Amino acid sequence: xxxxxxxxxxxxxxxxxxxxxxxxxxxxxxxxxxxxxxxxxxxxxxxxxxxxxxxxxxxxxxxxxxxxxxxxxxxxxxxxxxxxxxxxxxxxxxxxxxxxxxxxxxxxxxxxxxxxxxxxxxxxxxxxxxxxxxxxxxxxxxxxxxxxxxxxxxxxxxxxxxxxxxxxxxxxxxxxxxxxxxxxxxxxxxxxxxxxxxxxxxxxxxxxxxxxxxxxxxxxxxxxxxxxxxxxxxxxxxxxxxxxxxxxxxxxxxxxxxxxxxxxxxxxxxxxxxxxxxxxxxxxxxxxxxxxxxxxxxxxxxxxxxxxxxxxxxxxxxxxxxxxxxxxxxxxxxxxxxxxxxxxxxxxxxxxxxxxxxxxxxxxx
Ligand code: FES
Ligand SMILES: [Fe+2]
Numbered sequence: 001x002x003x004x005x006x007x008x009x010x011x012x013x014x015x016x017x018x019x020x021x022x023x024x025x026x027x028x029x030x031x032x033x034x035x036x037x038x039x040x041x042x043x044x045x046x047x048x049x050x051x052x053x054x055x056x057x058x059x060x061x062x063x064x065x066x067x068x069x070x071x072x073x074x075x076x077x078x079x080x081x082x083x084x085x086x087x088x089x090x091x092x093x094x095x096x097x098x099x100x101x102x103x104x105x106x107x108x109x110x111x112x113x114x115x116x117x118x119x120x121x122x123x124x125x126x127x128x129x130x131x132x133x134x135x136x137x138x139x140x141x142x143x144x145x146x147x148x149x150x151x152x153x154x155x156x157x158x159x160x161x162x163x164x165x166x167x168x169x170x171x172x173x174x175x176x177x178x179x180x181x182x183x184x185x186x187x188x189x190x191x192x193x194x195x196x197x198x199x200x201x202x203x204x205x206x207x208x209x210x211x212x213x214x215x216x217x218x219x220x221x222x223x224x225x226x227x228x229x230x231x232x233x234x235x236x237x238x239x240x241x242x243x244x245x246x247x248x249x250x251x252x253x254x255x256x257x258x259x260x261x262x263x264x265x266x267x268x269x270x271x272x273x274x275x276x277x278x279x280x281x282x283x284x285x286x287x288x289x290x291x292x293x294x295x296x297x298x299x300x301x302x303x304x305x306x307x308x309x310x311x312x313x314x315x316x317x318x319x320x321x322x323x324x325x326x327x328x329x330x331x332x333x334x335x336x337x338x339x340x341x342x343x344x345x346x347x348x349x350x351x352x353x354x355x356x357x358x359x360x361x362x363x364x365x
Pocket of ligand 2: 132172173178179183309
């Protein structure tokens with residue numbers, strides 16, 4: 001592999017007011033903390049003694065030193081500079097050591113930044129509100145997770161940092177035309193197997209939440225005949241159905257079902273900053289449940305797949321540095337156009353959906 005200059009491309013506008021996966025926390029024990037960044041917000045993620053996760057803005061409200069420079073005793077976070085002590089789930093200040101009985105300042109009226117934080121599929125999901133909107137109160141949308149269709153299942157996950165903004169990460173994810181070039185491999189598919197495809201899409205409106213998590217579905221269909229993993233699934237002799245949903249701000253759900261057997265994944269492309277992002281793939285399945293080693297094998301092949309995308313986006317970032325004009329073509333880039341339209345509708349609050357009904361697209365891949 002040739003040496004690549006690591007650069008990041010231009011920034012983009014971000015969607016605040018939603019849940020994003022901050023980091024893996026399966027191995028984060030009680031009383032431990034770690035740092036992460038979401039949408040340019042530095043985070044101190046930790047687990048209290050009772051197992052509850054928290055995510056604080058990693059900045060002391062007194063003078064701005066990172067709280068991660070201080071101490072966590074399993075209950076409260078103490079700032080390294082002047083020892084202010086905070087309850088990390090609410091951010092409430094519990095103690096200001098310098099105060100004397102002559103002063104009337106009530107420390108509990110002071111809050112460090114703290115965000116709603118929930119554990120799903122081994123990730124800390126953090127709700128990042130609009131900047132300057134104050135403490136998050138009221139009912140929040142459901143925390144995203146990988147769909148599961150049986151009590152017993154296996155899981156695997158992958159992550160890769162991408163040096164481009166979240167839009168390039170997302171449209172790269174929904175782009176059907178790069179497969180035969182970026183992902184060519186003997187066990188997957190070759191360039192020679194490119195053929196014309198017809199795919200059916202329908203809008204997902206999320207009327208319940210005024211379109212906040214609107215998106216589109218690639219409707220249930222028999223999977224591409226030239227995809228080896230799907231051939232493997234076919235051994236069960238049941239009809240296979242798959243759906244791929246994209247929903248705002250950054251989620252791609254894929255489900256494959258054949259009788260009792262299923263495979264599902266949630267892939268997210270999360271803005272780390274306005275110009276960089278991270279892709280996370282989390283999968284669950286009960287297919288081949290009885291086969292040992294299936295998780296390491298799936299992880300190996302999945303990791304190779306994600307690395308190919310990552311490598312391509314590292315190269316793309318080199319080019320994007322020069323701010324070239326870009327193109328989106330029909331029909332292969334149609335889903336990317338829908339993504340941009342959905343994002344604008346969410347940012348401006350128009351609630352408009354680019355699809356008024358089912359649409360059929362054609363491309364060769
Ligand atoms: S900067 Fe944190 S207590 Fe002063
Ligand atoms: Fe890809």
